[in-house]
Each structure stands twice: as structure tokens, then as C-alpha cells.
Amino acid sequence: MGMVSQWRRRKDMETVTLPHRNDPDGYDRERITIATIGSHTALQILKGARDEGFKNLVICKEEMAMVYSLFGVADEILTVEDFKQVLDNEFQNELIERNAILIPHGSFVEYLSPGRIEDELFVPMFGNRKVLEWESNRDKERKWLMHAGLKLPEEFKRPEDIDRLALVKFPGAKGGKNYFLAENPEEFERKIVKFGLSGEFSIQEYVIGTRFYPHYFYSPLTDKLELLSMDIRYESNIDGLSRLSHIPPDLEPSFVVTGNLPVVVRESLLSQILDMGQRIVRASKELFSPGLIGPFCIETVCTDDLEFVAFEISARIVAGTNLYINGSPYSQLLYDEPMSTGRRISREIKEAIALNALDKVIY
Numbered sequence: 001m002g003m004v005s006q007w008r009r010r011k012d013m014e015t016v017t018l019p020h021r022n023d024p025d026g027y028d029r030e031r032i033t034i035a036t037i038g039s040h041t042a043l044q045i046l047k048g049a050r051d052e053g054f055k056n057l058v059i060c061k062e063e064m065a066m067v068y069s070l071f072g073v074a075d076e077i078l079t080v081e082d083f084k085q086v087l088d089n090e091f092q093n094e095l096i097e098r099n100a101i102l103i104p105h106g107s108f109v110e111y112l113s114p115g116r117i118e119d120e121l122f123v124p125m126f127g128n129r130k131v132l133e134w135e136s137n138r139d140k141e142r143k144w145l146m147h148a149g150l151k152l153p154e155e156f157k158r159p160e161d162i163d164r165l166a167l168v169k170f171p172g173a174k175g176g177k178n179y180f181l182a183e184n185p186e187e188f189e190r191k192i193v194k195f196g197l198s199g200e201f202s203i204q205e206y207v208i209g210t211r212f213y214p215h216y217f218y219s220p221l222t223d224k225l226e227l228l229s230m231d232i233r234y235e236s237n238i239d240g241l242s243r244l245s246h247i248p249p250d251l252e253p254s255f256v257v258t259g260n261l262p263v264v265v266r267e268s269l270l271s272q273i274l275d276m277g278q279r280i281v282r283a284s285k286e287l288f289s290p291g292l293i294g295p296f297c298i299e300t301v302c303t304d305d306l307e308f309v310a311f312e313i314s315a316r317i318v319a320g321t322n323l324y325i326n327g328s329p330y331s332q333l334l335y336d337e338p339m340s341t342g343r344r345i346s347r348e349i350k351e352a353i354a355l356n357a358l359d360k361v362i363y
């Protein structure tokens, strides 16, 4: 069972200037600790680190310490009152003393914010920090997907332009909570008033088809793309609506993620899926060198013409990979051992250390 301790600022602790950002030069590479924030995909990241022979550490709220302790996956559990404390120089010092490499995930980015990760986090972090800005800014994200040559849903600049079923998205509306459907400008106006929404929004063609969320991993060490697994998000209340024979006219669909379902695609669709991943990697190198490193996921809808439309990208480990802590049908083709995305990250770090190329996976 891991050691649990509550982090408190040590009065005697000198605050050093932290030179380590993107440069683990001062690190003892034989004694690296894989660290992450306790939420999202932390269980598989911790287990994966162990499976690859690393020590690990999880930073979590007190009420979550029991989870990491009872699953027995953490060597060290450090509790904090607020995740923002991770940015405290003294906290970062503690991580650096442990030769820590941080693994970002969805909650990690949400709690610390891309801007603060870029400006204030000095601890070496797996991946390219620039990517966080590109995936969280809607304009940049669209530019990236377009540059990659992926098919995107039509975007309506003004509500007056809505000429088919469209999804109105208010940013910051987590899990599509403040999304609504509108088929024409009148419906848009009516719903804006009804839901009391204001501020910035985007309007996207609503693409009808089956959703697929492929989980990729790009290794800059081998310049190879891997398809590790795939899921479909289970969303409330949209996924419950199909159980009703009659949908009340006042009932507005919502898209709040409540779970994930495992899925494989028709084998003939794999060439399109792999091609999309390769294009995304290529475009990332052109737009923000050195580009994407490690795990990412393209959120897609496959239409009945068997064409994929991409409506979003997540450029870090996604929660759907939690289905595959023991590997997936795809990862089993690539590896003769259970390979989760969490474990694959630690494998990349291990290989980078062996090749003396840590700087290729940490930016």
C-alpha cells in the first residue's frame, strides 16, 4: 500500500529557481518517478508506470487517497487541498527532488489550465505543452483539423445562416451541458431566450451517424503512429432518448458524458482512421513544431456514406482509454502484453531514457 501524506509548505524549504522545465538534465534517470493528478486516468497511468518499472506518485484530494490506496497502484500519495498548489514553487521543488515526470490528462489540464501549465509549471511534463493551447482554443483546434485535411462539420458564422440541424455550443459548458439543437434561425432565437444563454458560442452542423473516438499514440522516437483502442462516449440524456417512442417537444437533448462503451470498427474503416491520425500528426509538426507527442483522440462521427467527420480533438490521454487497462483488441495486435495508454506513456519514457533521448518526449 502506498505511503499517504498531506503536503504542507515546509517553512525551512528554500525556494530554488526551477531550471528543469523541459530539461530533465539535473535528473537522476535511474530514479525517475512518474507523477500525475489523482483523477481521470490516474489509475492506469500509475499501474502503467509500475508495469514499466518506475516508481510512481499521485497528487490528490484527501477524499480520493482511499481510492489510490485501496487499488494498491500508488507508491506515494500526496494530498492537497487545492490542485492549484501543484503550481506552488515549493511543491514543484518536492516533485523535482523526486525526479518526477508529470503526465497530463483531461482533469490535469482543466485544474491547472493550459496557460498556467505553459507559464508556471517547471516540472518536466510528458508531451508538448504547446499542444494544450491548440486543443483548448476552438479556433486553433479548427485550424489544426482543417490543416490536416480532415472533414469537419459545417460551421455557421451567424444564427441567420442556420439552414439544417445544427448544434449550438457555448464554450466552457462542460460535457455539452449548455448545448442545444436548432434547425433554423427562429428556433435559435427561441432557445437562446428559453435557456437564458448569452456570450460567445459556436454553431456547428449536427452530423448524424455513429460516433467513434479512436485512441492513438504517436511516438517521436520511432516516428510511428499506433491505434491503441477506441470507445464511444455514453452521454446523458441523448443516449436515453432513443428508448422513448415519443420525444416530448419541450425536451432538449443534452450531451453529458456518463460513461464509455468499448467498440471496434469495421475492418475496412481502419485505413481511414489511421490516415486521419497520420494527418493530424503531420499537421501538428507543421503548425507547432515538434508537434504532437504521445496519446491523442479524434472525436468523429461516421456517416452512412462511411465517411468520417471530425468535430473535436483531445491531445492527451482521454478517459475512454480506462476501458482498456488490460489492453484492447487493437493494442493486442501491437503488443504481446497488456498495453494501456497509461502504460504506453511510461514505455515511451523508458525507451527515451535508454536512448538518451528524454528531450524528445518532454517539451
Ligand code: ATP
Binding pocket: 153, 167, 169, 173, 174, 175, 176, 177, 204, 205, 206, 207, 208, 211, 233, 235, 255, 299, 301, 311, 312
Ligand atoms: P469534451 O471537451 O469533453 O470532448 P465538449 O464539452 O467540448 O466535450 P464536444 O466534444 O464538443 O463537447 O461535444 C459533446 C458531444 O456532443 C459529443 O460527444 C457528441 O455526442 C456531440 N457532438 C458534438 N459536436 C457534434 C456534431 N457536430 N455533430 C453531432 N454530434 C456532436
